[in-house]
Amino acid sequence: MNTIMTPAGLAEVPGPSRSLEGRVAIVTGSTSGIGLGIAEALAIRGASVVLNGFGPTDEIAATCRRLAEIHDVPVRHDRADMAQPAEITALMERTARAFGPCDILVNNAGIQHVAQIEDFPPDKWEAILAINLSAAFHTMRAALPRMKARRFGRIVNVASAHGLVASPFKSAYVAAKHGLVGLTKVAALEAAENGVTCNAVCPGYVWTPLVADQVAQQATAHGLSEEEVVRRVFLAEQPTRRFATVDEVAGTVAFLCSRAAASITGIALPVDGGWTTH
Template sequence: MTPAGLTETGDRPRELEGRVAIVTGSTSGIGLGVAEALAARGAAVVLNGFGDAAAVEDTTRRISDAHAVPVRYDGADMSDPAQIEALVERTRRAFGPTDILVNNAGIQHVAPIEEFPPEKWDAITAINLSAAFHATRAALGAMKERGWGRIVNVASAHGLIASPFKSAYVAAKHGVIGLTKVTALEAAEHGVTCNAVCPGYVWTPLVAGQVAAQARAHGLSEKEVIRTVFLAEQPTRRFATIEEIAATVAFLCSDGAASITGVALPVDGGWTAH
């Protein structure tokens, strides 16, 4: 008997065949995992983000070859509204109108409010919040016209709760959830959904580096740092994986999630259940 969601060969059904997806901030980490998950389900994918040109080219080719879908890279600067609009237009010319938009691009800075550099505040709110608005604004009209669309905003558990020293990030992620709800309401009668995924701590190369740095700074083992610093509020006491976040996003892009909209979905090991 074949498990639900799999074909007789054990492969996932290509339920997004013919769909066009833009995933911002997708040259590494969560965004790259999401792009892979959508490609595996048959979507043509546009990658976006920073990285070594040769490495990005290799990633683009690898995903395309592995899943037999068109994949291209677009280096649009997500802090620039004009470049975001151009990204959506270039995607239309290359693959067709955007069916799936995953707003994942984000940056972080940690400091007390009175010491927080204003330029860091501006950069974080531009990339973590305003970019999601500008991309949604550019893509939503065509989704409504065609009667189908999926917008998934990668927010954070910090879009639901706060931690000290992360004023810009927390404010931006709370704003992303507000934008998600408004978009969902405006698009609800047009076959377009908009949801936010709110990860807790996820094991990525960036987090691995932060763990190592904290261990050196405090004279602790990496295991102690993970348990007492990073996962102190995450009841499962383990990091979520990139694959878990990507699978959640992919589900929200499926027809099975057609009645899920305006939701801020924690994927945080129970952190926000406190």
């Protein structure tokens, strides 16, 4: 039995079993950060995994080799641009040819820009909506027919606490994430009788490269140090006063992909240290 090491005095708890053996998972935006953590959590459980995203070719190849060797699962990388519907369709078809139809779809790709509405560049607005919202529509549109036909599917959309509440200077991101939560609910209703679930997870602040960039941008915009921005802006509304971890988000996604979550669909699950409880 797999076990997780625990502090002295605490009992060992079971580690993840290979409960997703034989399943094919696509995780968009998964060459780093939360997406990579999710991909690894699914690989640990035995799923074949398709990584997606950009980055140095040699680093991505090394990541694929590491996941495949450590977890003994097939892993491949696809550079499909999530802003391009035709490339999304091609990603789904390439996956089907290489591994079989997609059983688990995690829409994680996302970008961010911070500015007041009147100063928000229209091209940034369009790009954020394309990648953070429309891409999920296109992946789901491609995946759902086969999921329904096989009467199994797990779709998890990585939204955000900003899919439930708003913050200033993030008009496009908040609009896209609210839209993603709504899209999740519609898909859940449409697929409920076909063995397919669709849920959203809504992380608060998780320390990733995306958040690090936001910290730097807001420090510049407000004339504060990065430490002050973290304390006064990012974690001010997060009761735990700490960033969530990638492993916490990834573990939540993996649970929603499990058999145990077969009756959970259409939810927007905060992983936010209590932020949206206010």
